[in-house]
Every structure is written in structure tokens, then in C-alpha cells.
Amino acid sequence: MSNAPRTFKNLLLLSGGSKVAIARIAKKATQSRGATLHISDTRAQVPTREIADEFTLLPTHTAHDWSSALKELCQKASIGLVIPTRHTELLALQDLKPELESQGTAVSLSGENTLKTCIHKLDTHEFFQKNQIPSPTTFTKTTLPPEIRYPLIAKPQAGASSAGISEIQNADELANVPSDWILQSKASGIEFTVNLYLDKNGKPLCIIPHERIAVESGEVVQARTRRIPKLIEICKSIAQALPDASGIINIQAFYDQNANTVSVIEINPRIGGGYPLCDAAKGHYIEWLCQEHLDHKAPQSFQAWTENLLMMRYREALFSL
Template sequence: MSQSVLRVLFCSAGRRAGLVERFRAAAERLDVGLEILACDMIPEQSAACLLADKSFRVPRCNDAGYPDSVLSIVREHGVDLVVPTIDPELLPLSRAAEDFAALGARLHVSPESVIEVVRDKLRTSEVLAAAGVPVPDSADHAALLANPEALGWPVFAKPGGGSSSRGLQVFQRIEEVPERFPEPMVFQKLLQGDEYTVNMFVDASGALRTVVPHMRVQVRAGEVEKGRTVRRDDLHQIAEGIVRALPELRGVACFQVLDDPALGPRVIEINARFGGGYPLADEAGATFAQWLLEEVSGRICGAHDDWRPGVWMVRYDSAVYQG
């Protein structure tokens, strides 16, 4: 059933001002009212919270009470769609999916079975490889120490559950690798070549509707600062493989690819959420925000793959003021 006003809650809203703007534009195109709610640990210091119609303070997303705090906002304000924006909150929210559904809210998170895979980078590599998706050879710490030549050198190391480019390291030889780390690490052969983010939209029935790659021309703090949309059949085929490997994946997701000159494209991670570079895909015509609003409001989802290649995004710093 369609409705005249939709209420969308952005979690861990932080700096996602661009995402808020894309949802507002989508609602205007659909001619529906939209109320934007946002929550963060310190909402008065969040640009997206300041741009929202209402904002709320919540605990850190790894706090045991975090899902209940989000549920409370949904219950009290009649939220229709909940949109998480960072990786660490996906698993705790997915475990409360039935509670959100009972309140009549669409939680934009894939099932727990999917999140458990994509939040573990070693398991991601194993699951994708088993489905024939090209990934770099990977090993955990114990396996690397037991067989130092298994991957070749140098190796790239990253936290198994990390995000936002945290804790990345490169080691040139086994003697440089510490005997222990503060958290589980994944090691991979160091790849070269251009890096791509591939945005994808899987509709409510599980059909892959859109695949939009963009080249990450310049990156800052793990997010694309300069990028350009490109059409590549091989990256579309990789997206199809990811959906086969993770058949319960739903909604918006993105994955990172390194196009190694010797090996070809290799998937290095998956984010089962809106990526930071999503506004570029939206500008190119892949309006994921609108398609989600269509699904939530009971309209026919207009998802398509007719977006424009060659669209550039060059980001700059802006500000939101209060007081």
C-alpha cells in the first residue's frame, strides 16, 4: 500500500549528508512526503543529523543496548525504513530483524547469514572462491606462519572484521610479520592495478537489477574522493557471482575490486550497505534510494541498469552550521 509520508531513519549518520540529500530528491521525484530521522552518538556533531528533520542520541553500535535504542526510535516515531551506514552495526541490527518487522519497519540489512560472511574478510574470500568469484589467495595468521611462501611476497594484511581502511599493513618478508596481533588478521598477496567500487541493487525478490562500477581515481580515509562511472561486463559478471554465492543478499551493497594487470580483477571485500560513493551512482541514474522508497511504499520498483558511464564525482569539503 502506498502512503503520502515516509519516515526514514539513518543510523550512525555521521557525515552522510550526501545520502540524506539523495533520499530527499528521490521522495520529491515520487511526490511523497519524507521525514528524515537520524541518530548518532553525538548528534549535534553529525552533519547528517543536523540536516535531518529530527535527530537522536544513541550508544555506540557495539553496545549491547544499541539495537533496542534504534527500535525505540522506530516505535515512537513510526519509522518505515531503517538505513544503517557503517559495517559494525550491521550484525547487531540484523539479529533484531524480527523486532523491526513486528513494528512494520523495513530494516535495510541483509539476513544475519549474509552479514556473518561479509563481516569476516577471510570467510568472504572462502565463500566467494567456492562460488567461482575471483578473489586473491588469502590466509590467516597461523596459516601464513606455517607456510610463509603460500601467498608470495609482499603480502597485504588487514583486520578480518575491519572497515574504513583501519589497520592496513604491507609486509615484504616473513621476518617482518609479528608473532601476534591485537585482533584476527587476513593476509593476501599484494595486488596492483586500478581499484573499483561496484554498487549493486538486489530487489526484494532477490533479483540483481543494477550493477554500477566506478573507478576510484583518488581516495581519502577509505572513501572515494574522485571517481568515474564505467561499464565493464566482467565486473557485472562478478556481481552476478556474488549474488549466487550470497543468495539472501538484499537491497544495496557494494564490493571493492583490484584489477591486477597479471591476475585480472579480484574482489577484496563486500559492504552490505550503502557505500560512501553511492551519490556518484545516483547521479549517473542508478537511483537506489528511490527504488528502496518504492519498495517500502508498496509501489512497483523501477530498478533498471540504464545508467550513464563517464560521470565524474569530485568531492570537496563543506559545512553545516548551528547556533
């Protein structure tokens, strides 16, 4: 029997949930390599299990057996790359990353300093100020100035996918905002998501903005790619300033066309729900992750993505026995 180490070449989409379009893109990347797409979730009845070659039910990341269950899955299924999708799992996955890598499983994840900078909104604000990134004025309830201009945007310190975000119109509404939330001035202009791909060394290889035309439950359902030079340059400067970013990240910002100004509101250090538009515009980030981590080839800088590509989503039913 050979003593050669096993080659892990399969892909795990962690917490796939209802991200069917992303799962289909991941499956295309694995099929081209003769590999297997594994998808996990904490619930058994999720749509992406119908896309996966193999589906695994995992405990939540806060459970005592989550780490051992994930390590066992990656070992048994020869997982060469894990792509996380759920904001709340990122820091726990970062803690587990060295153990997974030691057994042959790469994890597409920025470093701990970048994760904390992006996840904790006050840290994000401090990062913006330090690096002179244009962003809304940010306060907590204890640091509000005497004169307040409404409306304000209130959001949890570690929120994601617009969960809990509300617009505050007056002092009565402000009184009901939890004391540990942050408050921001309302940005003007059109809302954009910018999908970035950074190689293992943190070099931004591709930056694709899309205008968020229509949003439901925090996820974009209609969007269009647009080449806005100022927005692209600011997002590039953010990527270069992050301490240890890599892989797929997305940045939320507002762009005022009349004033040609940008206001950046947050950074998400993971693949986002609008990524399928990026892929359709030839920003094949999942494929590039597979090239880096499974094929051990370096992706190249790519600027020839498709501008003015419109994405329109609709509800679709999947059936299972």
C-alpha cells in the same frame, strides 16, 4: 476513533555521521513522498544533523539500551524504513529486525548468512573459493606457506572502510601483524567499487562500477563510473550466489585492463561512501528502497546508467547554533 493500523512512511538513516551527500539524497526521496527524514548517531555533533528533518542521539549498538531506544524512536517517529550505514551495527540490527518489522518498520538489510559471509573476511574467502570467484590468495599467520612473495596485504578479520589495512614488505613487518588478522597477496590493476541494488528476492537489478581515482581515509574522493562487462558479470554472479542478500551492497575489486582479469577483495553488505556517484549516474538506489518498502512497488531492472561520470569531492563547512 479509528482502529486502523498506523502507516509508517518516514525514513531513518541510522548513524548518519558525516555522510552529508547520502543524507541529501535520502531527504529528496522523503520530500517527494511528503515524509520526514530522521537521522541518528551516537554523537550529537555530526554534520548530517543539519540535513535531517529530525535528529536523534542514540546509544552505541553495544549498550544495553540500544535496542529499546531504537525501537522507541521507530515507533514514535513512524519510521517505515531504516537504512543502516555503519558496518559494526549490521549484525546487531539483524537481531533486532524481527521486532522492528513487527511494529511496522522495515530494515534494508541482507539476511544473517550473507552478513556473516561478508563481514568475516575468512568466510568471504571461503565463499569466493566455493563459487569460483577470482580473488587474492588468502592466509592467516598460521597457514602461511614456506615461501612468501611480498608485498602482502594485512587486514583485520572484520574490518571496514580500509581501517587498519597495511602493506607488508618483509618478514620484520609481518612479525608485527596481529595473529588473528588475514594476509592476502596483492591484487594488480585498478581498484573499483561496484554498487549493486538487489530487490527483496535477491535479484540484482542494477550494477554500477566506479574507478577509485583518489581515496582519503578509506573513502573515495575522486571516482569515475565505468562500464566493464567482465567486472559487472562477476559481481552479478556474486550477488546471485550470496545466500540471502538484498538492498544495497558494494563490492571491492581490482581490474587489470591489459589482461582483462578481475580480483575481488571484499563485499560490504551496506550502502557505501561512494554511493552518491552511483545516484548521480541514475542508479537511484535509495529511491528504489523507498519504492519497495514504503510504496510497496517493485523496482525494475535498470541498465541505462551514465558511464564516465566523474565525481570530485571537496571539503564543505556546515554551521549550527
